[in-house]
Amino acid sequence: MATSAPPAQKRARAGRPPTLAAPRERILEEAAKLFARSGYDGSSVADLAAAIGASKAAIYHYYPTKQDIYDAIILEVLNGLTQAVGREVAAADGGAARLRAFMVGHARYFEQHHAEFVTMLIGYSGMALSEREDAARLRDGYEKRLREVIAQGVADGAFRALDVAATGRAVLSMLNWMVRWYRPGQGDSAEAIAAGYFDLLVGGMRP
Numbered sequence: 001m002a003t004s005a006p007p008a009q010k011r012a013r014a015g016r017p018p019t020l021a022a023p024r025e026r027i028l029e030e031a032a033k034l035f036a037r038s039g040y041d042g043s044s045v046a047d048l049a050a051a052i053g054a055s056k057a058a059i060y061h062y063y064p065t066k067q068d069i070y071d072a073i074i075l076e077v078l079n080g081l082t083q084a085v086g087r088e089v090a091a092a093d094g095g096a097a098r099l100r101a102f103m104v105g106h107a108r109y110f111e112q113h114h115a116e117f118v119t120m121l122i123g124y125s126g127m128a129l130s131e132r133e134d135a136a137r138l139r140d141g142y143e144k145r146l147r148e149v150i151a152q153g154v155a156d157g158a159f160r161a162l163d164v165a166a167t168g169r170a171v172l173s174m175l176n177w178m179v180r181w182y183r184p185g186q187g188d189s190a191e192a193i194a195a196g197y198f199d200l201l202v203g204g205m206r207p
Contacts (some may be wrong), residue, residue, distance in 0.1 A: 031069045071131035077116040078138040084109045095153025100198045106175050114184050123181045125183030149194035
């Protein structure tokens, strides 16, 4: 007697969203890890889908291209950094305290979003034009806030008269260069390193 064939499994519809909480955030988080580890060119949407446990079509449901994913990571980390450091600075009182809050807050956010920073600082110029303009506005606004902090410190006597723009670039250079060598969980925290940078820098800025 012939046996009936087992029922065919239903195929998932193309473009069906992944069944996980906060899919957009999860996609960006895993993509940042891939880009930080293998580079943009060395990472594929297939690799990302495997890491998440979803189909490529599911990822394309949220982000039409790999470039869109990359751009979203940069804009997310710049927005988050600006907001987090802004809160730290607003809670501090006095020029020196505000600069320390800026530096330590930057380092804390960097450590919490290490893969995103590696993706941003090593591949920043790879963004699409319109998103690159948005990112440049966020970056310029962030640097402007730092220069305001330093200028306030000069005005209230916490720092000697100095080139505010050049000092701001020096601060960001110290903080951003950490992406080249710092590994979370190995040695001092990024926050502690930034506090040490602050002590070193401000020792030469005092009147």
